[in-house]
Amino acid sequence: MAVFTKVSEEQLHSLLERYFVNPEIRLFEGISAGIENTNYFVDVQDESGFSRWVLTLFEMVTPEELPIFVALTQQLAAAGVPVPAALADHDGQSIQNIAGKLCILVPRVTGRQLEDPSVEQCRRVGRLIAELHLAAKNIGEYRAVVRNQAWLEDHEKALEGHMPQNDAALLKGEIQYHHDDRSNWGDSPKGWIHGDLFVDNILFDAEQVSGIIDFYHACHDYWLMDLAVACNDWCYALGQGYQQQKLAAFVEGYDSVRPLTDSEKKQWSSALRLAALRFWISRLISLHGGGYQSQAEQGEVFKNPDEMKEKLLAACKQSCPV
Template structure:
């Protein structure tokens, strides 16, 4: 959600003629995230979020936008894509595929409470259940194959100790398989900045553009690794328990899932450690962009390796 592609008021006004959204009043860039270009767009009919996709192609977007529409119809709190006059959710703008979604109220939280963690866990389980009837499929583009390939490019750029730790963690993950676990559509990026809160109530999950089909437990691990993480790299036990209690109030975990949980927490940390190392050493140029610290997930992996309590009932 950064600004890589500049959109002029004139080009946006022309593009908006394809929608029944009134006249453009304001266009404001959003300086957060690291993947796509985002703007707040205000018209005489309301406020929306405009996304220009920097890597996804137009023919890849139906999965993500149709998923959001499906979830919104099933009561999951998330933005609803806006269809144009031709009943499409996306079309070219400034040389990139672009879409509009409803702008939700609320704000992200930097220090979540146990009640907020429980609410997010509960909504994530509801999302997993609602997506069971979603017919489209999308392979995870940043699964084990991706992180192994990305690591090969990173090893020469890292100091010897970091490279050795990364290689060791990838070897550990290669020795485990999770194909027998329940799977379905996952968000795959449910960090604190991708959930809008209104007090303890969820206004919406946002940024579904890493959503894919994968193991449900992996989605839970990604979220817990962020929502319960402290500044020192440890996880807060009370926050982690609250998240898992919220999730299991809607969908009970299987015994196989519980057994795989410790390694899955490490898999989720590894994915974002590699991603942030990749962004740091091979950045994409853009306006209003920033790179997140990969050491956060290196510390988290070290903490997981030493952990004895994994909060499973």
């Protein structure tokens, strides 16, 4: 959500005319948080009143995949999941083009990112993730896992020369572990997952979740992977390890809505490890890849890969808390 692509006020006004009658721009401000897409806050006054929006320009998502994400969020919102869905213009179109990039306009969610989630907030988010999984069961769109075993192996070779020898050996060993572990997942249930449920992608208004944002890692994968990605962020303190009370509450909250299977419980540590591994690699790619992220107009776009390495090592010692 950093600013990689600059949009002029004239370009924005032309876009807004597709959605609103006689729009006036009251606020137009780049969002510096996040690392993949360009986002702006946009406040609009038109004939129907005042409204607040987020304009997202896609730096990585392909034209083929974007309609899948838009349809997914629209259907989740229709099912009552707190997801800001893309607005349709006068012609019923949700996907537009601005400054040479595909874009959408979504409602600006009230609320805040939690700085230090409480045990009860962790429990509440665990329940919400299970509710999201069940709500998405009958959504017909499909997107395969991008960060699959082949992706891991391809990037291991590309990153080898950028890493200290010990880190390269750890990376290679973990990728081999997950290659050998694939048959152990058995009948663990699959479906739509968000794929990126870090603390900054779930907003709270008072004690209630006001919005789940940034679905651009969503895909069909083991449901357990969503839980693992989230717990690696919500229930882990750098330098201290997993916060066991938060971890137990998070998983218990999920389990109270959609009980974990025996296969999932057995794979708990492996899921935490794989979640950390995928994000360790993605952060290494961002750091060493030299792509568009190095051209950000504003915002800190690189996250420390060593944080994910630390979590990967800690995950090896974890057992399922339910």
